[in-house]
Amino acid sequence: MDTSKPAASSSAAPRRSFKAQYLILYNFVSAVLWTTVFGRVVLLVPLVGFTHVYGGVGNFAKWTQTLALLEVVHALFGIVRSPITTTGMQVASRLLLVWGIVNNFTRQTAPSVAYSTMLFAWSFTEIVRYSYFVAALGSGGSGVPKILTWLRYNTFYVLYPLGILSEVTLVYKSLGPAKEWGYIYEIILKSVLLIYIPGSYILYSHMMAQRRKVLRGKQRQT
Amino acid sequence: MxxxxxxxxxxxxxxxxxxxxxxxxxxxxxxxxxxxxxxxxxxxxxxxxxxxxxxxxxxxxxxxxxxxxxxxxxxxxxxxxxxxxxPQLGWRFVYIIEYLGPLLIHPLVYYLRPYIFSLPPFSVPSSKIGAPSDLQTLSCALITLHFLKREFETIFVHRFSLATMPARNIVKNSGHYWLFSGLFLALSIYRPTGPTDSPYSPLLTPLGIALFFIGELGNLWTHLTLRGLRPAGSTERGVPQTWPFKLVTCPNYMFEAYAWTGVLLLTRSLAAALFLVLGVGQMAVWAKKKESRYRKEFGANYQKKRFAMIPGLV
CATH class of the missing domain: 3.10.20.90 (Phosphatidylinositol 3-kinase Catalytic Subunit; Chain A, domain 1)
Structure with missing residues (x-):
């Protein structure tokens, strides 16, 4: 979900526009919510084990992720500059996981290690991303702490494969129970698995391109 | 002075x-x-x-x-x-009319199967016309979705370089869509005992659905990129520099071909195969023209592409 960019509302005007204020609030709230998800996951794993993580965080994570639907709305109405296709696809795939997979086939998917690793990868990425936006919007783009930029453009090397692998595992685990609902559900989930192949390639190369852009920009500054 | x-x-x-x-x-x-x-x-x-x-x-x-x-x-x-x-007609208007045909014909033929296919030249006995197969339902949904997307793009996304086209072109262009991708495909796909009236394939069907959505999303994505090159109200041209456009000249056609390959795998219909072949042929001609136009218009600033439409093929 690294494609959305902060709005270009960082003008010289001393008072922030309503749009900027709203975006800061949205990103701040999201950062706090994902920090809660992250905290719960890393505490629950040693306390109750992978199999019981869902009981302590499942509902909370589901609704936190559902809030990201607003990002599609932002892109749709041009509140942020991020492209609607990428944002839409990323939010849709996340919602498929929390609602379509884990909420429907809880018994077969939630106890899996993949569920915890997925939430770990998601929540860490989101904390960094939303904090980055809050810092960028709040400072007019110039005052983002270096550590946030570094985290944003380096952790994905590890966290994206971890997230994608976990997601694919969960979708794969629900093929069997989906078939009991009807053959069509299994077919749809199989199609989803196939779409992951080019999808993850595009997402990963997009992030590497972004990273190159940001690093090049930095070199120019020095 | x-x-x-x-x-x-x-x-x-x-x-x-x-x-x-x-x-x-x-x-x-x-x-x-x-x-x-x-x-x-x-x-x-x-x-x-x-x-x-x-x-x-x-x-x-x-x-x-x-x-x-x-x-x-x-x-x-x-x-x-x-x-x-x-006499001239606006492009947008012509496009809307073109796509309206298949958009209406597919659901219509799907729902009216018992009536249409009991008539000649099909003359399938009504006792043999059962409920549509799941594959037929799925095909109808995806094809309708495809043309809905096109209408959406025509109204909200595309920025045309020419304002109008000769009015009689609407008959020629609509003919292709209403008769070929509309009536011909629909009659072939929703026909009882036809190739689409069969159970799922555990491999081909998901592959078809996946290709379809990759194609549609990729196509929408390239159209949004192209829109971004042309400021509202202008007819300026530019060459897109983002990823799929580095691969081939016209990735929008590449994705369109993927989507219809998906439909072919899904329906297994000969009509869909014919439609795909003719469509790819026509798009390949357009893509090659576009490549030579880019070379002429932008000269040395233009990074020549090896392939106009599909890497390794066209």
Whole structure:
């Protein structure tokens, strides 16, 4: 979900526009919510084990992720500059996981290690991303702490494969129970698995391109 | 300094145009757009109906805001030919009508299967026309979705470089969509005991669905990129520099081909195969034209592509 960019509302005007204020609030709230998800996951794993993580965080994570639907709305109405296709696809795939997979086939998917690793990868990425936006919007783009930029453009090397692998595992685990609902559900989930192949390639190369852009920009500054 | 006016003599090309003046006085620094407007006004017609060519070599004088009459090498006493292109229709309108055909025909044939297929030339006995197969339902949903997406793009995404096209083109273009991708495909796909009236394939069906969605999303993505190149209300051109456009000249056609390959795997219908082959053929021609146009228009600034449409193939 690294494609959305902060709005270009960082003008010289001393008072922030309503749009900027709203975006800061949205990103701040999201950062706090994902920090809660992250905290719960890393505490629950040693306390109750992978199999019981869902009981302590499942509902909370589901609704936190559902809030990201607003990002599609932002892109749709041009509140942020991020492209609607990428944002839409990323939010849709996340919602498929929390609602379509884990909420429907809880018994077969939630106890899996993949569920915890997925939430770990998601929540860490989101904390960094939303904090980055809050810092960028709040400072007019110039005052983002270096550590946030570094985290944003380096952790994905590890966290994206971890997230994608976990997601694919969960979708794969629900093929069997989906078939009991009807053959069509299994077919749809199989199609989803196939779409992951080019999808993850595009997402990963997009992030590497972004990273190159940001690093090049930095070199120019020095 | 007051601009010196020059006089251009005007001849009609093709059918005579009533009220077309024999000559017109313009300033060399007027834009060609102003020339078009002037001639259209005196001939009592719309600028979109006219095409101006130079008498000396027959080359077209485009209708542009930022090109002056001097720049296109028209001088005092130069001759220009004016052609009446006939009644015109807006592109957007023509596109909407084109896609409306298949958008309505597919669900219609799907729901009216028992009536349509009991008639000749099919004459399937009504007892043999059962409920549609899941594959047929899925095909109908995806194909409808495809044309809904096209209508959506026509209304909200596309920015056209030409305002209008000759009105009679609507019949030709609509014919392709209404009859071929509409009626012909629909009759072949929803036919009882036809190739789509069969159970899922555990491999081909998900592959077809996946290809379809990859194609549609990729196609939408490229269309949004192309839209971003052209500021609202302008007809400027540019070459996209983002990823799929580095791969081939026209990735929008590549993705369109993927989507219809998906439909073929899903329906397993011969009509879909024919539609795919003809579609890819036509798009390949367009893509190659586009590549040579880019090379001509942008010259050394343009990074030549090896493939116009599908890597390794076209």
């Amino acid at each position: 007051a601009s010196k006016t020059i006089t251009l003599s005007i001849r009609p090309r093709g059918k005579p145009i009533k009220k077309l003046p024999e000559e017109t006085a313009v300033a060399p620094e007027d834009s060609t757009e102003q020339l078009y407007k002037k001639i259209a006004a005196s001939a009592g017609t719309s600028v979109h109906r006219l095409r101006i060519t130079k008498g000396i070599d027959g080359s077209v004088v485009g209708n542009a805001k930022n090109v002056t009459i001097a720049q296109v090498d028209l001088h005092d006493k130069s001759t220009i030919y004016v052609k009446d292109l006939g």
